[in-house]
Amino acid sequence: MMRATLKEKLRYRTPCKSDGAKLWEMVRDSGKLDLNSSYFYLAMSHWFSESCMLAEDITTDQLVGMVIGFRKPSRPHTLFIWQIAVHEQYRGQGVALKLLDQLADQSTDIDYLEATISPSNHSSRRLFEKWAAANNVDIVQSECFGKADFPDHVHEQEDLYLIGPLKESKGEK
Incomplete structure (x- = not known):
């Protein structure tokens, strides 16, 4: 019997x-x-599900990856990626x-x-750079939140990465 490849084992869907x-x-x-807060994840899964995506292992029904995003109210054609995570066992596999x-x-x-993305988060930076390259789109980096913007002043700065335009990479619809 052949073992299922990772690609065959995973299902991608919007959350509920x-x-x-x-x-x-x-x-x-x-x-x-x-x-x-747990409320945040419930709200995102319920009211913002169309801007989020899950990856599940269909052999175990285990959640193995997720991306949480939202459309920016001031720029509805921009999808802000809030968080992205992959279970430790599934990292490095695309x-x-x-x-x-x-x-x-x-x-x-x-x-x-x-x-x-904070400067020390090398894995996120590599992920978005790799995704942009695969989609033949640019990344523009700019300052977003400095350390002094955070109330405790211990959170690392967060730089803004703008990736696109995507329509050119997908072909005009």
């Missing part, structure tokens, strides 16, 4: 309200991301890239992706 707790647990267990692909493909009217 019942996924909120699993998203919170994934972020908590990642040890790398800022953990928001799951995060596929999550971004799936989300961008379902959001056909999105022109740009945005994300904030």
Whole structure:
């Protein structure tokens, strides 16, 4: 009997309200991301599900990856990526890239992706650079939140990454 490849084992879908707790647990267990309240993950899964994407292992029904985003009210054709995570066992296998692909493909009217990334977060920077290169789009980096902007002044600065325009890479619709 042949073993299923990772690609065959994973299902990508938008979340629903019942996924909120699993998203919170994934972020908590990642040890790398800022953990928001459980309410935040419930709200994103329920009211902002069209700007989020999950990856599940269909053989175990385990959540193995997620991306949480929202459309910017001032720029509705820009999808801001709030958080992206992949379970430790599945890292380095293209799951995060596929999550971004799936989300961008379902959001056909999105022109740009945005994300904030701290200077020490090399893996996120590499992920977005690799995704932009694969989609033949540019990244423009600018200052967003400085250390002094945070109330405790201990959070590392967050730089803004603007990725796109995506329509040119996808072909005009």
